[in-house]
Amino acid sequence: MPHQFKDRIADYQRRVDERLDEVLPPASLAPERLHDAIRYAVFNGGKRVRPLLVYAAGECLGVAPDLLDAPAVAIELIHAFSLVHDDLPAMDDDDLRRGKPTVHIRYDEATAILAADALQPLAFSVLARVQRTSPAARNSLVRLVADACGSVGMTGGQSIDLAAEGRTLTVAELEHMYALKTGALIHAAIVCACLLREDLDTASASALDAFGRNIGIAFQIKDDILDIEGETHIIGKPSGSDAKLGKATYPALFGIDASRARCDALLHSAMANLEPFGDASAPLEWLARYIVERGE
Numbered sequence: 001m002p003h004q005f006k007d008r009i010a011d012y013q014r015r016v017d018e019r020l021d022e023v024l025p026p027a028s029l030a031p032e033r034l035h036d037a038i039r040y041a042v043f044n045g046g047k048r049v050r051p052l053l054v055y056a057a058g059e060c061l062g063v064a065p066d067l068l069d070a071p072a073v074a075i076e077l078i079h080a081f082s083l084v085h086d087d088l089p090a091m092d093d094d095d096l097r098r099g100k101p102t103v104h105i106r107y108d109e110a111t112a113i114l115a116a117d118a119l120q121p122l123a124f125s126v127l128a129r130v131q132r133t134s135p136a137a138r139n140s141l142v143r144l145v146a147d148a149c150g151s152v153g154m155t156g157g158q159s160i161d162l163a164a165e166g167r168t169l170t171v172a173e174l175e176h177m178y179a180l181k182t183g184a185l186i187h188a189a190i191v192c193a194c195l196l197r198e199d200l201d202t203a204s205a206s207a208l209d210a211f212g213r214n215i216g217i218a219f220q221i222k223d224d225i226l227d228i229e230g231e232t233h234i235i236g237k238p239s240g241s242d243a244k245l246g247k248a249t250y251p252a253l254f255g256i257d258a259s260r261a262r263c264d265a266l267l268h269s270a271m272a273n274l275e276p277f278g279d280a281s282a283p284l285e286w287l288a289r290y291i292v293e294r295g296e
């Protein structure tokens with residue numbers, strides 16, 4: 001096994017892609033167009049950051065990758081589902097995602113809605129099949145992911161985001177929206193390993209909980225910065241789309257310098273959260289830096 005986490009990334013990405021391929025119905029199965037759209041939504045070039053966080057948290061806590069496959073897959077399925085919905089005409093109305101036509105453009109709006117509808121329950125079906133763990137841990141995993149994607153998580157955050165278009169928010173209001181819309185699923189990716197290490201002490205669980213919250217908000221602020229500064233061929237969508245929609249974002253409300261400073265401060269806090277783990281947290285440290293420094 002390569003010594004440095006960055007040299008294990010391609011293996012983990014391949015690993016999660018193989019597991020995703022196993023759980024997704026083949027495109028040859030009826031209804032073929034729906035299954036084709038579902039596969040397109042999942043296999044159109046995502047970075048797999050959330051599964052990488054699941055495996056990195058597992059490395060930190062000594063949880064074996066085969067126990068983490070199901071949560072890694074489930075969280076990526078939820079993520080894919082959220083992107084399909086996010087791009088719909090009723091939401092952000094985007095034509096391009098990961099440099100390719102969005103699902104409703106490539107297929108049609110009804111197929112995109114149905115593809116997303118099918119991805120969400122599949123995620124919970126995968127979690128329900130987690131093997132070699134206690135029923136209590138399995139229930140906790142299901143609840144963690146359900147809460148992260150419901151009205152007190154991603155869906156709630158998206159609702160606040162849509163309502164905030166053209167409005168001014170305070171820093172606290174904006175960060176609350178980010179914690180729900182983007183942070184909840186990133187946080188859940190990290191906490192999965194904690195739930196599977198059933199003898200984990202409270203201090204370690206709290207430290208990873210705080211790490212997940214810090215890095216989740218940083219992820220969205222960096223996404224905002226990239227929306228302004230990133231080039232289309234790198235970010236996979238037209239730059240400046242947030243401004244066009246009048247989105248309430250960190251750079252729009254507080255400026256690019258304040259956004260960078262906040263991202264750095266969150267990274268700093270996230271690194272401090274990892275201190276008790278010593279060398280074991282090197283993979284999470286690497287990913288935290290990647291989240292804040294990507295595209296630079």
Ligand code: GRG
Pocket residue numbers: 045046047048049050078079081082083085086091098149150154155158181182219220223
């Ligand atoms: C999914 C429960 C549920 C409801 C839908 C549409 C919606 C509610 C929520 C949208 C949440 C959303 C799209 C947040 C943005 C998160 C974000 C920054 C996504 C980009 O993530 P990357 O960079 O993407 O990891 P890749 O393409 O690499 O996978």
